[in-house]
Amino acid sequence: MPFVAPDLSADLCARLRDAFLTAGYTSDGVIELLGGRAHAALGRGEPEPARRATRDAGTLGTLVRLFLLGDTEPLPAVEAALGDLDEAVAATVVTPDGRAGLDIRPYGDDWWVVADLDSDLRGGAVPADHVLGVGHASINLARATSRRPVGTLLDLGTGCGVQALHAGAHAGSITATDVSTRALALARATFLINELDVELVAGEWFEPVEGRRFDQVVCNPPFVVGPARVDYTYRDSGLDGDGASAMIVRRLPSYLTEGGVGQLLASWVHRGGEDWADRVGSWLPSGVDAWFVQRDIADPPLYVGTWLRDAGIDPRSPEGRAKSAEWLDWFAANDIEGVGFGYVTLRRTDADARVVCEDLRHAFDDPLGPEAARWLDNVAWLRANEKSLPRTTFTVPESVVLEEVSEPGEDGWATVVRRLHRMDGPGWQHEVDEPTARLLAGCRGGLPIEDLLALLEYAYGPVDWESALPIVRDLVLHGMLVPVPS
Structure with a gap:
């Protein structure tokens, strides 16, 4: 049988809001009442520590037990917390015997979300x-x-x-x-x-x-x-x-x-x-x-x-x-x-x-939201600057580190893995070879990519220019190279 859609009037919702604010039934208020351990236990589906923490907590304790623990509360206590119950019962917010009929819980920045009771x-x-x-x-x-x-x-x-x-x-x-x-x-x-x-x-x-x-x-x-x-x-x-x-x-x-x-x-x-x-x-x-x-x-x-x-x-x-x-x-x-x-x-x-x-x-x-917005920005930047990419000057953000894994060999330690790791956002990682690591070491906001590649070619021999630019594009997309404003 489908539920009957509840009708919570604007007046009832306003009275619930006032009641919740008066009692301190907010995200911060509930955490402060329960304490870290009981709140964590409740998140694991273990209600008893929270139930103990709400003893002698007045109307806030009543609301926590009613809506978050699913307990049956004495009607006078529910009425003291919510005011007159006639409309609340008619709208299935609470049942006539003092249980929650809907899931109404604090969320985020002093918000409340109305939903159905979970299983x-x-x-x-x-x-x-x-x-x-x-x-x-x-x-x-x-x-x-x-x-x-x-x-x-x-x-x-x-x-x-x-x-x-x-x-x-x-x-x-x-x-x-x-x-x-x-x-x-x-x-x-x-x-x-x-x-x-x-x-x-x-x-x-x-x-x-x-x-x-x-x-x-x-x-x-x-x-x-x-x-x-x-x-x-x-x-x-x-x-x-x-x-x-x-x-x-x-x-x-x-x-x-x-x-x-x-x-x-x-x-x-x-x-x-x-x-x-x-x-x-x-x-x-x-x-x-x-x-x-x-x-x-x-x-x-x-x-x-x-x-x-x-x-x-x-x-x-x-x-x-x-x-x-x-x-x-x-x-x-x-x-x-x-x-x-x-x-x-x-x-x-x-x-x-x-x-x-x-x-x-x-x-x-x-x-991930800020990273999604940044990804879209980086795509737009690459699209607008594709032809001038070799002439662009970049920096490596302070949040990016180079990790190296080495193994012992006949001539001492030999690097087997070089990995760029961005320490913020989604923690992107890129395995890079030695020439790429050298290229990024030069990205300090002074020289454009084409000059850095020319210096590497002078110091270490031929450089694969064709493969360098795709690597630069990928690192720009992941916020591991940042163009310097011209």
Whole structure:
């Protein structure tokens, strides 16, 4: 049975906001109340330390136990925290017996996100029209999104509204769409509580905004790879395999203004004998700069088990075993060896397009959004300065170091690996040979590349000029060489 879409009025959302601020039910307030250890334990799914920390914590303790721990609270205590409960109960914010009916939790800079209770707090599998709350995917996309000011932004498939919420800090106007009536209702509540003005439009994929263009489009789509069916609207597209990701990459650029940027999460299948870069590159229309970053590859058993648990289904249960068998049979029938996952950045351009697909599977802490914006800048710079590249003067940023690995030999230590490592951003690494290392050592902002190559040729013998410039281009793209302003 589908949920009935809740109706949280503007008045109720305003009263919830005031109640949360009064109680200190904010991200910082919750962390301060729980302390580092209890907060970390709660993040691991271990609620008891947090429950102990909320004893004698007044209304804030009530709200934490109610919304974050899923406890049943005495109605007088809930009323003391939220005020009159009649409308809150009618809107399913809380139940008549003192439990949370919706997931309302602090997020980011004094924000709150309204979503459905996850499987842990529900105590069972989620329904088909479940509206996912703040999860790893939505956080990762938010961190991978450029935050430069734009006039218009589209959040395609907004869900509970996380991406649009972030967009409020840098977009002049925001439009959010979703095929799910329930998702739009909860997103509306998220925007009302956070006093954010967003145009909400119902419809499937790009249909609600047909004929419109935006300066930026962000999308956390239902990208799960599997048969053409919809078990859960938040993850399943109804398109076969990686068809949803392919369709969005193919169509999104036509909804961008000239120079507009689209950013999304996507999945792609890995098949034996097929290069994943060729696969995703074939999705692109003409006139699009594209950066595909592969963050992970999951084998079919891991992939299936992860998504079953995400929906609250135990893979060991009869239902879980049946769904696992069916899904794994589909992977085998389609010769799929793995599923890649990552970020896609697109820019509409009337110039010669640049398409780069690369692996970035190591761990790093810095958000990828600034790097995506920098990558687009570097592509534009290279395009404008291609002919003058040999005459350009560069510097190596202080964040770039050269690592060398040596092994003992008859004549002492012999270098076997030279690796450039950028210590900030996504931590790019490039293995380089000795001539390249010497070239970069000379990039101190004094001499252009062609003069440095001439000096190297004079000191060490012939230099392969044809191979030097592609290396320079790659290092510029990854922020390991920075042009000196003329």
